[in-house]
Amino acid sequence: MKVEVLTNKEKRDVQQSIIAKLRDLIEYKNLEPGDKLPSERMLSEKFGVSRSNIREAIQKLEFYGILYSKPQSGTFIADIGRVAMSGMMEDILGLEEPDFKALVETRILLELKTVRLAALRRTAADLKTLQSALDAYKKKVLNKEDAVEEDLLFHLAIAKASKNSSMNTFMLIITPEIITNFEKYHVCDSNQSFIGIKEHEDIFQAIKDQDPKRAKEMMKVHFKVLYQYCYHTDN
Amino acid sequence: MKVEVLTNKEKRDVQQSIIAKLRDLIEYKNLEPGDKLPSERMLSEKFGVSRSNIREAIQKLEFYGILYSKPQSGTFIADIGRVAMSGMMEDILGLEEPDFKALVETRILLELKTVRLAALRRTAADLKTLQSALDAYKKKVLNKEDAVEEDLLFHLAIAKASKNSSMNTFMLIITPEIITNFEKYHVCDSNQSFIGIKEHEDIFQAIKDQDPKRAKEMMKVHFKVLYQYCYHTDN
DNA sequence: CAAACCAATCTGGTTAACCAATTTGGCCGA
């Protein structure tokens, strides 16, 4: 069989088309939650794509909780209902890559919450982690070195201390993009960093004091620049 | 070679151990951002696991933006800095499955934001989608049928109308879990649904009127029950 | 001496073959 090498873009298109075909198949065959999908081999033949592609598409839908695979048995439709499944598939197909603005918007939203929760739920161990993350950040800034990573690690430590696994995961997902874009757009000017130390210390102190309100307020101050960047158009 | 079938749990452990080994390798070899990792074959041999496992672990780290693969070339360390990478890997290894409370907490946070953004940014097309989602929900409730799916689809439509791709994605990720847990814990009593119609209509109207403040308020009312479920201990 | 080129090698991606657990359908016995 002729083998072709696909670009990332093309590969994404293939996967999207497989998901669309799966949606149509489920519609056409009137498959309901709990029903078994045709085998991977059959699907790969029917759709004219490789089994790897089928497996990747299934994995993606598994990630979104729409399907689940049982070894040596088959792939099944999750128990979330036909309507929800169909609608979610549509949404997944329509998802676009998040732009920087969306990322910042989401980050601010998440962090204003995680910092409150961290203030409420932080343990002694969390404090220790936060302290060392803060120290690493301060050390870099005082040496006039770039401290974007240490900055973000401090914020990730806050997310971890919030004891909310979803928010922690979401923070982990958006952080690399944020770092990349920060460096690209030079959002963090180096002269800002000295102010950053004070702001980070304030946040840390509020968490230490278990004062959620002040923690959120300090985080808001810390995000002031980002806030403006993100919200100068609307809101 | 002896082939063994692993449970989901064991498979997860294998992947975690591979990630840990990768972290150690990067540490040991002093690999920096942009450097190339050893080839998948070499890693599979060195770690004593199958190439599939290596590939899956790499895909996971690619998802979190820590690595990236170039076809016919190699896998590279993303340009996010050594410190950030090491810290993030640690966090990924420490991630646990989100509990229901965390999910609800996150959902409320996200939705109070998406509904505001939807009110600000919704297009005519969004309104149309929202309207039909609302109609489907109403129809089900009036027929005294279970309407959890239609409920969630309305909320997903709001997320879509918020024009924030990150939040939209995150809503899609947590929605199936929410549905499953709702059904398990019977959070939505059927007698609540009639009130739900009014609440949904209020939210829709606020979005239609482009009144973000009222939209958020109506959503808050709608979440009152959930709110109590989630926050009866703290906050 | 440097730049262009070429072939051997290496790489991630793809395909095909294989494995063992699970279904399944019909057979046997009660």
Added chain:
DNA sequence: TCGGCCAAATTGGTTAACCAGATTGGTTTG
């Protein structure tokens, strides 16, 4: 006729072989 049971077919997962593009190091050529 019904229920237990076993072998064959089916399945997702795994391994191995293969592909074509990218890399690279040495050679050639201007």
